[in-house]
Amino acid sequence: MADNKKSDIEQQLEQYRKEHxxxxxxxxxxxxxxxxxxxxxLLMLIMDQVKSVLNCERCTVFVLDRExxxxxxxxxxxxxxxxxxxxxxxxxxxxTTGEVLNIPDAYADPRFNPEIDKKTGYHTRNILTxxxxxxxxxxxxxxxxxxxxxxxxxxxxxxxLNAISIIAAVQIENAQLYEEQKKTFESFIETLAxxxxxxxxxxxxxxKRIALYADEIARVVNLDDSxxxxxxxxxxxxxxxxxxxxxxxxxxDGRLTDEEFKHIQRHPMFTxxxxxxxxxxRELRSVPEIAAxxxxxxxxSGYPNGLREAQIPKLGKILAxxxxxxxxxxxxxxxxxxxxxxxxxxLAEGTGTQFxxxxxxxxxxxxxxxxxxxxxxxxxxxxxxxxxxxxxKYNTSDILRLPGSEERTPQQEELRRTFDRYYTRxxxxxxxxxxRTAGSRAAEGRAVEGG
Amino acid sequence: MADNKKSDIEQQLEQYRKEHxxxxxxxxxxxxxxxxxxxxxLLMLIMDQVKSVLNCERCTVFVLDRExxxxxxxxxxxxxxxxxxxxxxxxxxxxTTGEVLNIPDAYADPRFNPEIDKKTGYHTRNILTxxxxxxxxxxxxxxxxxxxxxxxxxxxxxxxLNAISIIAAVQIENAQLYEEQKKTFESFIETLAxxxxxxxxxxxxxxKRIALYADEIARVVNLDDSxxxxxxxxxxxxxxxxxxxxxxxxxxDGRLTDEEFKHIQRHPMFTxxxxxxxxxxRELRSVPEIAAxxxxxxxxSGYPNGLREAQIPKLGKILAxxxxxxxxxxxxxxxxxxxxxxxxxxLAEGTGTQFxxxxxxxxxxxxxxxxxxxxxxxxxxxxxxxxxxxxxKYNTSDILRLPGSEERTPQQEELRRTFDRYYTRxxxxxxxxxxRTAGSRAAEGRAVEGG
Numbered sequence: 001m002a003d004n005k006k007s008d009i010e011q012q013l014e015q016y017r018k019e020h021x022x023x024x025x026x027x028x029x030x031x032x033x034x035x036x037x038x039x040x041x042l043l044m045l046i047m048d049q050v051k052s053v054l055n056c057e058r059c060t061v062f063v064l065d066r067e068x069x070x071x072x073x074x075x076x077x078x079x080x081x082x083x084x085x086x087x088x089x090x091x092x093x094x095x096t097t098g099e100v101l102n103i104p105d106a107y108a109d110p111r112f113n114p115e116i117d118k119k120t121g122y123h124t125r126n127i128l129t130x131x132x133x134x135x136x137x138x139x140x141x142x143x144x145x146x147x148x149x150x151x152x153x154x155x156x157x158x159x160x161l162n163a164i165s166i167i168a169a170v171q172i173e174n175a176q177l178y179e180e181q182k183k184t185f186e187s188f189i190e191t192l193a194x195x196x197x198x199x200x201x202x203x204x205x206x207x208k209r210i211a212l213y214a215d216e217i218a219r220v221v222n223l224d225d226s227x228x229x230x231x232x233x234x235x236x237x238x239x240x241x242x243x244x245x246x247x248x249x250x251x252x253d254g255r256l257t258d259e260e261f262k263h264i265q266r267h268p269m270f271t272x273x274x275x276x277x278x279x280x281x282r283e284l285r286s287v288p289e290i291a292a293x294x295x296x297x298x299x300x301s302g303y304p305n306g307l308r309e310a311q312i313p314k315l316g317k318i319l320a321x322x323x324x325x326x327x328x329x330x331x332x333x334x335x336x337x338x339x340x341x342x343x344x345x346x347l348a349e350g351t352g353t354q355f356x357x358x359x360x361x362x363x364x365x366x367x368x369x370x371x372x373x374x375x376x377x378x379x380x381x382x383x384x385x386x387x388x389x390x391x392x393k394y395n396t397s398d399i400l401r402l403p404g405s406e407e408r409t410p411q412q413e414e415l416r417r418t419f420d421r422y423y424t425r426x427x428x429x430x431x432x433x434x435x436r437t438a439g440s441r442a443a444e445g446r447a448v449e450g451g
Numbered sequence: 452m453a454d455n456k457k458s459d460i461e462q463q464l465e466q467y468r469k470e471h472x473x474x475x476x477x478x479x480x481x482x483x484x485x486x487x488x489x490x491x492x493l494l495m496l497i498m499d500q501v502k503s504v505l506n507c508e509r510c511t512v513f514v515l516d517r518e519x520x521x522x523x524x525x526x527x528x529x530x531x532x533x534x535x536x537x538x539x540x541x542x543x544x545x546x547t548t549g550e551v552l553n554i555p556d557a558y559a560d561p562r563f564n565p566e567i568d569k570k571t572g573y574h575t576r577n578i579l580t581x582x583x584x585x586x587x588x589x590x591x592x593x594x595x596x597x598x599x600x601x602x603x604x605x606x607x608x609x610x611x612l613n614a615i616s617i618i619a620a621v622q623i624e625n626a627q628l629y630e631e632q633k634k635t636f637e638s639f640i641e642t643l644a645x646x647x648x649x650x651x652x653x654x655x656x657x658x659k660r661i662a663l664y665a666d667e668i669a670r671v672v673n674l675d676d677s678x679x680x681x682x683x684x685x686x687x688x689x690x691x692x693x694x695x696x697x698x699x700x701x702x703x704d705g706r707l708t709d710e711e712f713k714h715i716q717r718h719p720m721f722t723x724x725x726x727x728x729x730x731x732x733r734e735l736r737s738v739p740e741i742a743a744x745x746x747x748x749x750x751x752s753g754y755p756n757g758l759r760e761a762q763i764p765k766l767g768k769i770l771a772x773x774x775x776x777x778x779x780x781x782x783x784x785x786x787x788x789x790x791x792x793x794x795x796x797x798l799a800e801g802t803g804t805q806f807x808x809x810x811x812x813x814x815x816x817x818x819x820x821x822x823x824x825x826x827x828x829x830x831x832x833x834x835x836x837x838x839x840x841x842x843x844k845y846n847t848s849d850i851l852r853l854p855g856s857e858e859r860t861p862q863q864e865e866l867r868r869t870f871d872r873y874y875t876r877x878x879x880x881x882x883x884x885x886x887r888t889a890g891s892r893a894a895e896g897r898a899v900e901g902g
Contacts, residue, residue: 009461020470191725247697279635
């Protein structure tokens, strides 16, 4: 009887040990994933956790996109996402039926599609797939785990995966909410920027382009994500103050009077005072100051505050460079663009007095494919992939360093010809959108200046 | 020896049982709180969970506001928050030192401030207070639990509270992030709305006010939170399309030509096409349609689409009512407001052809204190609390039902006088802001019409 009791207790102990182990795993998974609100990173994290907890080779989370009736997934370490109709394959089966599917021998199961293994060279032995449900019981995705190490998936694995999927669903929905909110905010800012630009046909697309150029400089000088977010937002909104500038002056044909010019010069001040009213998140708190400083110059001759050198915020200095570059390469888009060397010459001339040397240099290091993608942003779908690959190996400094056309190697000649074709908008045999919106406005007399 | 072994196992079992119990509690708490991203609700939830897990009478979470160096907390079931400097009291002590404080006898401890008990009538016996740290180890708040039931807090409680505080910190930071983002978005929309309104001095504050009026109707007819969010956003942005209207026409003195009037009438269409570009979250997806329908009329004579009756979105019908009410009570604010009866008369006249009867009736049910708070939104701090309490007991229908001044009871007379004083902006002896921005513009010839 003592023996019976002992073995009872030992059984109970074993039971507790197992339960405890499982609960501890679950608790750790929960704690780890609850830290992540950025959807992409969250999905990666969940897949990693499940792989290690279930001791298997692969784990994929497929998220259900109800609007498109598709399942999508981020491939580990891959940049692209996989998408397919939500009724296809084993994942589709699980979404449709809501059943857990434990397939001990993939190649013996008719629902398994061996084509994917053929393509990837991977060998699938066994599969465990479970639906992921939110708190309302709705299926919001699927967990798919492959190749349990050393054996097949058992009932314990099914239970564990089920428990994890409940926790994961909560956090995935939180991250989706967060992401949705972020997207709304960003598209909102973009829409505003384009609305403002649209008030003056000469500046259409200006704010978007300078946000893109600025981000290229940010990449060259290695700014961190949060500075890039500030720079991008400030770039998109830098001209918002123009909403307070009288339209008659903003769109005036011919030379502006001094008074009119002074009125226009108030726009960065309006930008600041409007943006100051916005309750920006901690990360974006400096946006109003940065946005308002795009017309400051190193020598103190800029506006609105006549700041000098170190007084001008770093990100504002980036805006100053790209703002003028875009003004010079886009405002006059009803006729040929000013020669590229001349544009860069104007930047060079202002370096040290108007522009910060460091950021002018960084601008010249932007790979030419990226530069052309922004320059010809409105014709993006007409750019040739081969040409872009060629251009990606060079930057503006390389263009400036080219010898005269007589002395160029065939490679150098090809680089120059390719770049010029896009810069002058004479690619694809047809004239591109920019030059088609021709004529109409004679803004010749107007000071060449960014927005 | 067998006995020794048995007792070893039993001890181990006991240990497991205890650990298991604790882990299960933690897991449940984690799972429960991970569902909530709305900060207020999250804090309530955490406090409830801790109270039940620690078996004590009260639990308060104090959140550290680093910018103001204050601790704040939401009182259970209370509407207001408590705030105090972050170094004060026992919570302040814990924030400053980072120590866990377990006080078995509050009144014997010099750090305990008995004044609070005196004020609230509560009797504090014992206190357990622990710092809440985020993943970087920074203190982001404090947990304070009071009166362990039947005994004092022990080491197990300390450990449990510590473990919970780690989990809670993660989710509180997630919720703060979410909230911050939401606040940014909302203040952004408000800023835009006021920017648009500011282009035409006659409409200053219009969008904000109609958002407030619309929300009052929403309250009367019991719309749910998500409809109210749509209504509010659509109200704030309904005139955004005016950005595409030529300023010269928008601010023209004197009567508009037919052509000019037609141009202005395009603004709801512009509102829609601009807002359509925004990637609104699922909840706000209908904002562009609602915002664009504020000039539709039940009989089909409205614009931009000449929709009829059921074709007009419900929330658009609310906007139509409040848009006209605000136009009639504010546009001419440089002189006396149109008599209230006349304004309501115009709404009544249009009921059934222009306005939906249900929402006109709802408008008349808005308590008068709320109505006055919106009417005199720019003078909010000058409204008398006693007057507002009086007005809160009546609505527009009550005003319309009053007998002629000869036959009124003293109460009826007081109601009328009080309401009129605010409606005509002759309160506090001084003329209020609205009437001080007087004169200047002769927009007499302009059609009376909302924005």
